[in-house]
Amino acid sequence: MDLRYSDSDEAFRAELREWLTGELPKLPAPPHREDWPTRRAYDTDWQRRLYDASYAGLNWPKEYGGRGASPSEQLIFLEETTRARAPYVGVNFVGQLHAGPTIIAEGTDEQKRDHLEKILRGDEVWCQGFSEPSAGSDLASLRTKAVRDGDHYVVTGQKIWCSFAQVGDFGELLVRTDPDAPKHKGITWLMLPMHLPGIEVRPLKTALGSSEFAEVFLDEVRVPVSCRVGAENDGWRVTNVTLSFERGTAFVSEMVDAMRLVEDLSPYANDPTHRRELGHIAAELDALWALTKRNITQAAKGGVMGRGAMMIKLPYSELRQRLGELSLRVLDRASLSIEDFDGLHNGEFVEERLRTLALTIAAGTSQIQRNIIGERVLGLPKEPK
């Protein structure tokens, strides 16, 4: 058991640091949060730079244009880019972390050829169409229907919490193709070209005031059958391939970022009870970071994450909210503005407090996480229905 990075890991880190030092000063100023066309351009420009330097698709297999990096190299990449304050994956999130890996696992050769390279180059932006107004935690109860008509599916329904739909070229769409089958058995996974007639995107304003999510209305949208990933009615299994990617890697850079916030908040925290709570939060972050290293070791050994991978999101999201809560107490009345007051660094902390309200809800609520841990890890019986 050890915590040493190998010589080749350290070489990778040094090379990446050098590249970041040279590349980051060349970036334009970050766009305003609500300026979506410019945000797309900014994020895809960064993606193209990563691609040109062979850092795109770090965890993707080499045969699909990725780097095939080891788990520890992925960890180093997220550590270094977050510390250097390089741009976050941004609008490329769904393509990089959901759609791309799903197409790699389940797509046809043609689908792989048509999409994977473009996702890696930042030429194609994806958005997500899973949740519906009446299908949240119970995602499999989704009702958006797709009726086969020759070479097309005719899709009608409504999606919500569609990340980046305003700027997406394609959406990953879950539809019901067999209304008579048990709910998990009648779902199909489609690639939705966002330019098709009958699609309406309405931005959804969050409690933060931001609009990275949208509602998507689908009115008899004709989607080619060639856009189907996996077999008809096999979409639930295909979806779980995607969700397991999300659980495995989604929170690593967030954790590095949280530790940076702890260090940024520290000089303002002078009250002994605030400092003790801050030490507590830092300790728990260190522990979650150690657990991440354990998960990565197990992934490298067996190709799959162990039980610990299921146990990151729940404590991390609740911890991050405690950090947000503490920030407001430390700032006291400076917390009353999301914009920085003159000479104060208050805005980021307040914005974080609001943003992190979503952490215990998105990607499986804390309550659903506890059900999963209770039933799949501890083997407790399911709730009677």
Add this chain to the structure above:
Amino acid sequence: MYFDLDDDQVALRDGIRSLLEGRFGIDRVRGGLDRSMWAELGEAGVFSLRADGFSWADAAIVFEELGRALVPGPLVGTFLGDTLIEGGGRGSRIIGGVDRPAGDEPVIVEHLDALDALLVLETSAIKLVDPSTLTGRPSGWPLDPLTPVARVDALPAGITLADADAAQEARLAGAVLTAALQLGLAVFTSELAVTFAKERQQFDRPIGSFQAVKHILADTAVRVEVTRAAVHAAAVHLDDPVVGDVRRAVSVAKLLAGEAAVLNGKAATQVHGGMGFTWEVDVHLALKRAWVLDTHFGNSDQHADAVAATLPR
């Protein structure tokens, strides 16, 4: 980086677990510390792991199992004393420990009547005191029935065994081994509560099927995984200090393990319902031990403050 148990460590864990399950069942443990217990643990090599070439990570793995089995007695004091005191090896002597960085008095000594030697960890040195020279007033009603305590008004000067650096090292090692024991307690109470929730029927179904109970148990399992990573990380820092801030890693482990042991003990009490408040069910033994161990080598608050002190001002 390989941050997981290797094959030898899995074998080590399974070996000590099977020894403890076979010979240190709960009936024997409930009888409290006795000399034969120490001799058997010593023979198995529990106290001489370092002298026998094992790593701190190995020691943490073994101490988690000792905690999980609720083994009573000054396990950490004897482990530390084993390498410091001539002729102390392999459990032939029961060595207690008192951690007294501030030198404040009076002193509470655990297991005083059973001790052959007492280590006193001061800021500037490690001292050896002969327990037979101490006048202790034992408590007739200790918090943990398996950890008898006595109040000692003053400690004699004792013999200096090692210097300030050694005292600091012993304090870090003691904190990691104690954290491993606390982790073991958290494992014990989590497992006990999960087993009970699968068997206990109310409203015609196992209580573990109810989300209100299931979620408490899920939290105990998460605490175990996160804490084990922290304890192993601290042990690896002792083995290989170049990987990071050793003192911070040790404080993280002691804080997380201290909380996990207490919170899982409370969770298991709750899940057991009325039975959780009985002497008969073992939950209270683990929870009381958790409270005892939180006072060793710095409590949770002190370690939270220690981590905060590493952050920028």
